[in-house]
Amino acid sequence: MSGAERRSGQCLCGAVRVSAEVTGPGIQACHCHDCQRWTGGGPFLVVGVRDVVVTGAERVADYRHSSWGERGSCATCGSPVYWRLQGGEIEGLAIGLFEDQTGWHVTSEIFVDHRPGWLPPWPGAMQATEAEQIAKFDAALQGETQ
Ligand SMILES: [Zn+2]
Numbered sequence: 001m002s003g004a005e006r007r008s009g010q011c012l013c014g015a016v017r018v019s020a021e022v023t024g025p026g027i028q029a030c031h032c033h034d035c036q037r038w039t040g041g042g043p044f045l046v047v048g049v050r051d052v053v054v055t056g057a058e059r060v061a062d063y064r065h066s067s068w069g070e071r072g073s074c075a076t077c078g079s080p081v082y083w084r085l086q087g088g089e090i091e092g093l094a095i096g097l098f099e100d101q102t103g104w105h106v107t108s109e110i111f112v113d114h115r116p117g118w119l120p121p122w123p124g125a126m127q128a129t130e131a132e133q134i135a136k137f138d139a140a141l142q143g144e145t146q
């Protein structure tokens with residue numbers, strides 16, 4: 001993948017379709033327990049996007065699992081669609097939605113202290129613990145209120 005490009009995709013049942021400008025080739029893997037339960041094993045694999053168009057957005061069920069996070073899933077088939085800060089823009093979409101899976105690779109892993117023992121790290125990916133990642137969320141939330 002050379003620079004930004006638009007890609008499209010859909011949930012398992014097709015009720016929710018997405019089109020977005022992908023901001024780069026990096027996939028982020030989240031190993032937190034919430035993502036493990038949400039995805040059926042995890043990690044939650046997400047790609048950075050902007051200018052997101054969601055068709056069938058009324059079919060997305062938002063679930064607020066913490067004081068800052070919000071998870072969007074298809075209300076019909078259950079496919080994970082996005083994770084975002086509450087009230088924020090969609091800046092990441094589940095990689096499994098996209099038709100074209102070429103050109104991506106895992107560049108960062110977060111909540112790595114919750115990585116299951118059966119899953120090895122991706123070679124070369126940045127590693128962040130829960131404490132390190134929550135410090136980043138806090139900094140982002142404080143930035144929005146200033
Ligand atoms: Zn669906």
Ligand SMILES: [Zn+2]
Nearest residue numbers: 030031032035
């Ligand atoms: Zn997670």
